[in-house]
Amino acid sequence: MLKIYNTQTRKTEEFKPINNNKVNMYVCGPTVYSDIHIGNARPVIFFDVLKNYLEFINYEVYYVSNITDVDDKIIEEAKKAKLTELELTKKYTKAFIEATNKVNSNLPDLMPKATNYIKEMVKYIKVLIDKGFAYQTESGVYFDSTKLSEYGSISNQNKEELEKSVRIENKGDKRDFKDFSLWKITDDQGIKFESPWGEGRPGWHTECAVMNHEIFNGVLDIHGGGSDLIFPHHENENIQTIAHSGHELSKYWMHVGRLDFGDEKMSKSLGNTVLVKDIDNGLAFRLLILAHHYRRPISFNNELFDEYIQIYDRITKTLKRTNLKLGVNFNQDEVDEEIISKFVDEMNNDLNTSNVITLILQEIKNLNKINDIIDIKKTYNSITKILNVLNIMPEYKLTKEIVNKYEAWEEARQNKDFDLADTLRKELSNEGWI
Numbered sequence: 001m002l003k004i005y006n007t008q009t010r011k012t013e014e015f016k017p018i019n020n021n022k023v024n025m026y027v028c029g030p031t032v033y034s035d036i037h038i039g040n041a042r043p044v045i046f047f048d049v050l051k052n053y054l055e056f057i058n059y060e061v062y063y064v065s066n067i068t069d070v071d072d073k074i075i076e077e078a079k080k081a082k083l084t085e086l087e088l089t090k091k092y093t094k095a096f097i098e099a100t101n102k103v104n105s106n107l108p109d110l111m112p113k114a115t116n117y118i119k120e121m122v123k124y125i126k127v128l129i130d131k132g133f134a135y136q137t138e139s140g141v142y143f144d145s146t147k148l149s150e151y152g153s154i155s156n157q158n159k160e161e162l163e164k165s166v167r168i169e170n171k172g173d174k175r176d177f178k179d180f181s182l183w184k185i186t187d188d189q190g191i192k193f194e195s196p197w198g199e200g201r202p203g204w205h206t207e208c209a210v211m212n213h214e215i216f217n218g219v220l221d222i223h224g225g226g227s228d229l230i231f232p233h234h235e236n237e238n239i240q241t242i243a244h245s246g247h248e249l250s251k252y253w254m255h256v257g258r259l260d261f262g263d264e265k266m267s268k269s270l271g272n273t274v275l276v277k278d279i280d281n282g283l284a285f286r287l288l289i290l291a292h293h294y295r296r297p298i299s300f301n302n303e304l305f306d307e308y309i310q311i312y313d314r315i316t317k318t319l320k321r322t323n324l325k326l327g328v329n330f331n332q333d334e335v336d337e338e339i340i341s342k343f344v345d346e347m348n349n350d351l352n353t354s355n356v357i358t359l360i361l362q363e364i365k366n367l368n369k370i371n372d373i374i375d376i377k378k379t380y381n382s383i384t385k386i387l388n389v390l391n392i393m394p395e396y397k398l399t400k401e402i403v404n405k406y407e408a409w410e411e412a413r414q415n416k417d418f419d420l421a422d423t424l425r426k427e428l429s430n431e432g433w434i
């Protein structure tokens with residue numbers, strides 16, 4: 001039985017989707033104005049693993065992650081880069097997809113763009129105003145955070161704590177500083193949309209609430225993102241759904257921990273950001289991420305990364321050597337049930353990929369020790385099956401030619417043809433097969 005930690009209840013709960021074996025999952029995606037850094041890649045990796053694992057235990061998953069393509073930062077960046085907003089967001093949507101590929105995550109089933117839902121957003125905001133949960137001012141439309149007692153339930157904050165959490169900035173013409181913008185009226189040069197309240201742009205929290213309403217009727221099994229989104233973003237998405245539709249947005253709320261550079265937050269101003277496009281081993285990076293429990297913070301540094309590059313190399317070499325031993329055609333369905341059941345137990349315990357990586361490394365060690373060919377085959381198959389669920393399976397393919405070369409090497413050694421043996425050994429070794 002799968003158990004997951006629910007941020008809202010602060011408890012590890014049994015996972016029971018709303019509709020039998022169907023799982024609707026929405027993860028907040030990127031605002032596309034720059035290349036993503038490795039901290040941004042953590043949820044991209046984790047929720048991909050979650051989807052794969054849910055499918056592995058026979059759930060049917062529909063995974064949506066949005067693209068925020070309207071935002072003040074986009075307008076600013078577009079101006080700086082002398083591009084239109086559309087050119088800029090296209091460029092960085094493409095870059096995001098490349099980064100997703102680099103860390104070996106599959107793309108979500110759907111990646112809706114906020115700008116395709118402007119009409120729906122306007123309609124949604126109208127309902128909130130009609131129901132008395134939102135009000136119009138000169139600067140735009142705001143959500144009235146004082147109307148519903150559920151406000152604070154995602155981040156587990158009472159009224160006083162909420163007030164402290166909200167950055168106290170220019171209050172403008174909001175009634176309460178916890179109130180948040182649904183529609184921002186603007187006459188600046190950036191992209192604007194028509195609305196009954198004046199030309200402007202939707203608020204970020206409204207974008208996600210509306211896309212969820214349109215795609216899932218506002219009912220999710222899992223809503224996820226980085227832990228920095230718990231407040232205010234997810235709190236504000238949820239309260240709008242309650243106000244608009246009369247129910248909570250999601251049954252489970254899952255949040256991925258931060259990734260810092262050493263002890264410092266990764267940020268442009270500190271000059272310590274590492275971009276996904278600049279790392280040279282996406283799979284070793286993915287291994288590093290999964291070696292840490294998803295809710296724990298990660299303190300990243302280059303030495304740590306080097307360590308995982310070496311570990312990944314060790315895994316790859318052992319698997320290739322074992323594959324060569326097993327040959328080209330062997331039954332890949334035969335597994336060691338004990339290894340698979342350990343894997344399932346760890347994953348069912350709030351997706352403990354960290355213990356799964358430990359299990360894999362133990363079994364990799366074992367592969368180098370055991371002699372029984374059936375044992376070797378079962379262990380090999382079990383490891384590769386798990387690596388495939390985690391999407392960290394090394395890329396290699398044993399071919400007839402490689403097997404022939406290996407046999408020729410053995411023959412040359414037997415015939416004491418040392419020159420030939422040496423050449424073949426070098427070739428096989430360079431390719432990582434021996």
Ligand SMILES: [Zn+2]
Nearest residue numbers: 028208233237
């Ligand atoms: Zn969101």
